[in-house]
Amino acid sequence: MARTGRTGSLMLAFALALAALSICNAAPIFRPVSDSHRSAALELFSLVDGSFARLEEAYEALRTFEILGVEKKGDVSAATCPSVASVLGSSSAPKELFYALKVNSILKCNVDDASFEVVASRLKTVVSDASSLLDFYYSISGLVLIKDQASGVEVLLGDAEGTFQSIKALSQSDGRWRFSSSNPESSAYAAGLALEALAGVISLASSEINQSMIRTVKNDIVKLFDSIEKYDDGTFYFDEKVVDAREHRGPLSVTSSVIQGLTAFASVTSESITLPEDRILGLAKFFLGIGIPGDAKDLFNQISSLACLENNRVSIPLILSLPSTVLSLTKKDPLKVKVNTVLGSNSPPLKVKLLRAFSSVSRDVPAIESQELKYDPESTFHSLILPEAVDVGRYIFVFELALQDSEDGKTYATGGQTQMPIFITGVMKIVNAAIAVLDSDLGTVDTQKSLNLDRENDVSLSANHLQKLRLSFKLSTPRGHPYKPHQAFLKLKHETKVEHVFVLGISGKQFELVLDFLGLVEKFFYLSGRFDLQLTVGDAAMENSFLLPIGHIELDLPEAPEKAPRPPLQPADLSSRYGPKAEIVHVFRTPDKRPPKELSLSFLGLSLLPFLGFLVGLLCLGVNLKNFPSSVLPATFAMLFHGGIAAVLLLYVLFWLKLDLFTTLKALGFLGAFLVFVGHRTLSYLASTSAKLKSA
Amino acid sequence: MARSTGDDAQALFHSLRSAYAATPKNLKIIDLYVAFAVFTALIQVVYMALVGSFPFNSFLSGFLSCIGTAVLAVCLRIQVNKENKEFKDLPPERAFADFVLCNLVLHLVIMNFLG
Numbered sequence: 001m002a003r004t005g006r007t008g009s010l011m012l013a014f015a016l017a018l019a020a021l022s023i024c025n026a027a028p029i030f031r032p033v034s035d036s037h038r039s040a041a042l043e044l045f046s047l048v049d050g051s052f053a054r055l056e057e058a059y060e061a062l063r064t065f066e067i068l069g070v071e072k073k074g075d076v077s078a079a080t081c082p083s084v085a086s087v088l089g090s091s092s093a094p095k096e097l098f099y100a101l102k103v104n105s106i107l108k109c110n111v112d113d114a115s116f117e118v119v120a121s122r123l124k125t126v127v128s129d130a131s132s133l134l135d136f137y138y139s140i141s142g143l144v145l146i147k148d149q150a151s152g153v154e155v156l157l158g159d160a161e162g163t164f165q166s167i168k169a170l171s172q173s174d175g176r177w178r179f180s181s182s183n184p185e186s187s188a189y190a191a192g193l194a195l196e197a198l199a200g201v202i203s204l205a206s207s208e209i210n211q212s213m214i215r216t217v218k219n220d221i222v223k224l225f226d227s228i229e230k231y232d233d234g235t236f237y238f239d240e241k242v243v244d245a246r247e248h249r250g251p252l253s254v255t256s257s258v259i260q261g262l263t264a265f266a267s268v269t270s271e272s273i274t275l276p277e278d279r280i281l282g283l284a285k286f287f288l289g290i291g292i293p294g295d296a297k298d299l300f301n302q303i304s305s306l307a308c309l310e311n312n313r314v315s316i317p318l319i320l321s322l323p324s325t326v327l328s329l330t331k332k333d334p335l336k337v338k339v340n341t342v343l344g345s346n347s348p349p350l351k352v353k354l355l356r357a358f359s360s361v362s363r364d365v366p367a368i369e370s371q372e373l374k375y376d377p378e379s380t381f382h383s384l385i386l387p388e389a390v391d392v393g394r395y396i397f398v399f400e401l402a403l404q405d406s407e408d409g410k411t412y413a414t415g416g417q418t419q420m421p422i423f424i425t426g427v428m429k430i431v432n433a434a435i436a437v438l439d440s441d442l443g444t445v446d447t448q449k450s451l452n453l454d455r456e457n458d459v460s461l462s463a464n465h466l467q468k469l470r471l472s473f474k475l476s477t478p479r480g481h482p483y484k485p486h487q488a489f490l491k492l493k494h495e496t497k498v499e500h501v502f503v504l505g506i507s508g509k510q511f512e513l514v515l516d517f518l519g520l521v522e523k524f525f526y527l528s529g530r531f532d533l534q535l536t537v538g539d540a541a542m543e544n545s546f547l548l549p550i551g552h553i554e555l556d557l558p559e560a561p562e563k564a565p566r567p568p569l570q571p572a573d574l575s576s577r578y579g580p581k582a583e584i585v586h587v588f589r590t591p592d593k594r595p596p597k598e599l600s601l602s603f604l605g606l607s608l609l610p611f612l613g614f615l616v617g618l619l620c621l622g623v624n625l626k627n628f629p630s631s632v633l634p635a636t637f638a639m640l641f642h643g644g645i646a647a648v649l650l651l652y653v654l655f656w657l658k659l660d661l662f663t664t665l666k667a668l669g670f671l672g673a674f675l676v677f678v679g680h681r682t683l684s685y686l687a688s689t690s691a692k693l694k695s696a
Numbered sequence: 697m698a699r700s701t702g703d704d705a706q707a708l709f710h711s712l713r714s715a716y717a718a719t720p721k722n723l724k725i726i727d728l729y730v731a732f733a734v735f736t737a738l739i740q741v742v743y744m745a746l747v748g749s750f751p752f753n754s755f756l757s758g759f760l761s762c763i764g765t766a767v768l769a770v771c772l773r774i775q776v777n778k779e780n781k782e783f784k785d786l787p788p789e790r791a792f793a794d795f796v797l798c799n800l801v802l803h804l805v806i807m808n809f810l811g
Contacts, residue, residue, distance in 0.1 A: 592748075592750045593748070594750065595746070595747035599747065603742075603743045603746075606739050607736055609735075609739075610731075610733075610735035614729065614731075617728040617732075618725065618728065621724055622721075668804065679793055680793075683789035683792065683793055684789070686789050690789075
């Protein structure tokens with residue numbers, strides 16, 4: 001019995017969690033284009049030296065500014081028109097011509113008809129020779145732009161049906177297109193380009209195109225929309241199935257391309273294309289759900305797609321948005337709703353109905369039912385004053401739009417029922433707040449103090465471990481109903497900064513916490529002394545949430561036994577841990593004692609004495625230089641020999657004083673070689689002399 | 697008895713002296729050189745005994761240079777001595793060249809070790 005009860009409560013908790021999650025996910029807010037988009041556009045599209053780096057970027061920037069109605073600083077025409085003229089004048093690629101013509105359509109530079117003629121004939125050649133989708137797209141779109149800019153130039157296609165067929169030949173069965181017949185990958189981005197190109201062909205056709213061909217394209221569009229993807233919040237988007245490693249196009253650029261193609265095609269066909277209403281609305285929400293993109297290209301894709309959706313012939317999405325989703329009962333805020341098109345323009349005349357509003361707590365019983373919002377023409381808001389019975393909390397409001405003109409139903413997409421999360425806040429009433437110390441078993445009150453929870457209190461209590469602490473108060477909503485706030489804690493903080501937090505229990509409107517110190521002695525680590533009390537009551541719906549110190553309590557707990565747990569270490573004072581440490585004084589090894597200078601110098605002199613003795617001894621022995629060669633050449637060699645030895649000894653002295661081993665060895669190598677040669681000559685001469693003497 | 701020992705010692709000393717006087721001059725020069733080297737070594741040892749061996753490498757290099765050069769001189773003396781039958785065919789100039797070369801190498805190493 002107990003086990004099933006537990007699983008039952010587990011299931012209930014799980015279901016509630018899922019419900020809460022679904023409430024969170026199912027109802028985000030989409031807001032139409034606003035001034036934040038305009039300021040983002042000014043920031044993202046930056047000029048380098050007064051002009052744009054490439055015509056493609058120039059076109060993106062200018063088109064975004066044109067749609068948003070932003071005034072560009074500086075004279076962009078003067079900087080950009082020369083590059084437009086140069087591109088149109090020279091034989092550039094179709095892509096370059098396309099962007100130059102796009103920029104010209106916005107800036108209206110003075111390009112003469114002769115240049116247009118040349119470009120038009122060039123583009124017509126490209127159309128007739130083209131085989132890849134991009135060639136078709138750039139050339140046909142270029143011709144359409146010339147048609148708008150220069151009315152006198154001949155742009156109509158001779159073989160429109162042939163071109164139509166060639167483009168159609170690249171389509172796939174799932175509604176996507178290939179980029180060329182050699183490339184097997186199909187892409188939704190290519191589908192968008194193809195639809196735009198086909199729309200161009202239809203507008204440039206000199207004779208009517210076969211309706212059956214147009215109908216097959218419409219079927220392709222329907223098939224393409226079958227492959228649309230969606231997120232949980234009701235947004236729809238297109239993405240590529242196969243990710244192209246070379247040029248990754250995200251869902252934003254792919255969806256943007258499809259929208260442009262679809263709206264372009266819809267604008268040139270006489271019959272309408274029927275697509276499910278929620279798809280178009282979902283696509284609009286996809287673009288609005290991005291918010292403000294951080295990248296210039298993303299912003300351009302977003303704004304140009306929204307401009308296509310703003311007045312298209314399939315269906316125009318209408319966006320319901322709220323300036324504020326938090327309403328205060330104290331300030332008596334009315335519920336305000338705005339309905340706009342995606343670029344923020346006014347909607348056609350319609351009524352906004354609040355079908356029902358239910359709170360997250362009780363989903364079955366709606367708090368509000370079937371109310372109609374009043375429209376204020378000056379502020380263009382639809383508003384409703386909340387009924388008296390509505391209480392604080394989180395709600396889901398379900399709206400429905402009703403167009404006043406039934407004809408508008410075909411043109412506009414309202415999206416049926418829209419869910420919005422609304423938060424209603426108010427001031428909670430807290431009364432009968434009291435704190436008391438009770439004697440344990442009997443429950444008799446030892447001391448009782450009442451609290452005023454509007455401001456800080458400084459209650460002083462004392463208790464020992466045999467007593468209990470009771471804190472109680474009553475909390476109710478502005479309408480008088482019980483409410484369980486998100487947070488209701490009492491914190492006890494000891495002098496040593498050890499903290500304990502307790503959650504207050506609730507029954508109806510009454511909050512109560514009873515701390516039995518007998519059971520808590522071990523939890524408190526046997527720390528006696530002064531504990532500061534702090535009460536926290538808070539909730540998102542509560543406008544007067546508070547965190548107040550309410551006083552202190554002197555607790556007398558028994559002594560800790562030996563095996564009791566120690567209180568956790570408190571974090572050390574940051575400045576002592578991370579502050580500068582004491583200066584380290586290095587203790588050097590005491591240098592060895594050196595002898596006094598005089599002693600050393602005297603011994604230096606003493607060690608020279610044997611040398612002097614040696615010289616004196618030599619004189620005593622009667623050394624002579626008789627054997628020194630007398631003739632010139634041997635004498636020279638002998639001198640060089642002695643000089644060489646002296647040089648080596650000098651080198652050694654230099655080595656000791658300042659040279660390093662390698663320099664010394666290098667020098668020694670030269671000197672040694674010299675010395676060997678000279679020595680050999682001298683000594684062999686001496687040997688030969690003594691040999692002659694001996695033989696003689 | 698003591699007198700005889702003293703007389704014997706004196707007689708021995710005189711005979712040694714007279715024998716030594718007969719040695720050729722070049723050998724005496726070499727002997728003088730050896731004595732000079734050994735005395736220098738002794739003075740360095742006395743100095744080290746007085747002040748301690750702190751830069752030990754310096755003491756070693758000085759001491760060993762003296763001893764090394766003394767040893768080389770002794771070798772030279774052996775090779776140059778005409779009474780030495782073993783080195784009869786070795787010209788003294790060659791021995792002297794060896795002596796010079798070995799001394800130069802010794803002193804290179806000593807200078808490196810002197811620090």
